[in-house]
Amino acid sequence: MARTKVFNEAEVLDRAMNLFWEKGYHATSAQDLVDGLGISRSSLYDTYGDKHSLFVMALKRYREERIDPVIQGVNSADDIEAYIRFIFEAVKEDALRRIPIKGLFHGQFGS
Structure with missing residues (x-):
């Protein structure tokens, strides 16, 4: 009989994203995933595969x-130029507050 999952799959995926960003895909081991995701190795493989x-x-x-x-x-903006300006302003504000922007030009322009 299959066991009931006792973890939130979306939360585990969020933790996996962060772990892959921190360590990089190739440097992230199966043990890193088990430790970082807080799930057992069997749950990892049963739920997500490899x-x-x-x-x-x-x-x-x-x-x-x-x-x-x-x-x-x-796609839905009435004023695309204003919307794009809004997006860039939000990115700038995050950068000024030193909030890491994951996945956006990561490491391209120094730290």
Whole structure:
């Protein structure tokens, strides 16, 4: 009989995204995933498959949570120029507050 999952899959994907950003895909081991996600190795493999599958699912979640809303905003904006200005202003404000912007020009222009 299959056991009931006692973890939130979306939260685990969020933790996986952060772990892959921190360590990088190749440097993230299966043990890092078990430790960082707070789930057992069997739950990891039963739910997400292998490391590559988990990485792809985490990327899809990032797209759905962070990229798709921006694209939808551009597509529905009455004033696209103002909307794009709004997006750049938000990124600038985050940068000035030293809030890490994950996945955006990471490491390209120094730290």
